[in-house]
Ligand SMILES: Cc1ncc(COP(=O)(O)O)c(C=O)c1O
């Protein structure tokens with residue numbers, strides 16, 4: 001392991017990785033894991049990677065968790081990157097299909113790394129607010145680790161997520177309100193209960209798991225990053241994680257300077273990042289009355305908002321909304337052309353692709369990657385039988 005220390009993404013204050021950390025102790029912003037890339041790159045080379053197992057732990061030198069410690073794993077990572085010529089033949093479209101992950105969503109990546117580190121550092125009771133999929137992933141990884149999971153979800157979270165968490169042995173509390181209300185409930189109770197808060201970006205390692213999305217993309221495209229990435233954005237962890245991966249890979253000498261144009265896709269019923277992007281703001285105000293069937297996008301206020309907005313602007317990308325009816329309609333279009341029952345969050349990106357193409361933001365023949373972050377099978381409540 002070549003983790004040096006944790007560093008605040010806003011004020012730069014270093015923090016010790018050897019104990020459990022949440023936000024920056026000085027300014028309350030997220031912490032990043034700083035890896036000694038020169039040392040990591042001595043044993044982890046592009047050639048060495050080619051013969052390693054498929055799991056995301058193949059990037060072990062770039063991840064936290066000391067050598068010799070067994071990760072908490074369900075075989076996460078190594079998902080297929082599928083060419084989607086039938087859905088769109090005017091661009092070079094690819095789908096990174098995360099529905100094939102443990103617990104059927106990309107949340108498995110972050111939880112494998114975060115639960116591994118939390119266990120190693122001595123936490124026994126973990127807590128998260130969840131839109132659904134993060135809860136399912138936490139429940140699975142804590143079960144496997146022999147730890148306790150406390151999951152707070154909005155009452156109207158898809159039924160599959162609620163049942164899944166319970167059947168995986170987690171303590172589930174349904175809250176009348178949004179994910180932000182669930183987070184507030186955890187903040188109020190965690191000290192008395194002895195819970196370690198694993199909220200996205202409020203601890204430093206879920207993002208380390210998510211950054212492997214960026215590493216895998218580069219590897220699957222033979223170390224040439226695509227022109228455009230469409231990412232369904234709630235808390236933005238995957239987008240921020242990939243951007244970190246791109247920087248790390250450039251430092252390692254694995255990719256060049258080219259960066260994809262990064263686009264956040266949000267639901268029109270909950271679009272704080274799109275609104276802030278359009279107004280030119282550097283942080284995003286809380287989105288009032290948030291509602292959408294894409295529960296993972298129902299995040300009215302994201303703690304990493306300033307990081308997301310920075311990436312969208314730096315990459316010359318953007319932010320777009322899609323309404324729920326369009327997401328549901330496009331789901332069948334994707335299903336019948338590509339054979340994937342995508343989550344509404346993933347469907348939103350396919351709808352966004354159409355509007356970005358017709359608006360001239362994506363040119364013909366450009367290489368575009370859509371993240372299908374979850375499976376439609378968890379959202380049966382959104383569809384008519
Ligand atoms: C299927 C799905 N897609 C996208 C998201 C948003 O992810 P992020 O927090 O990385 O923006 C979530 C979050 O719950 C999700 O479950």
Ligand SMILES: [Zn+2]
Nearest residue numbers: 008011024027
């Ligand atoms: Zn700080």
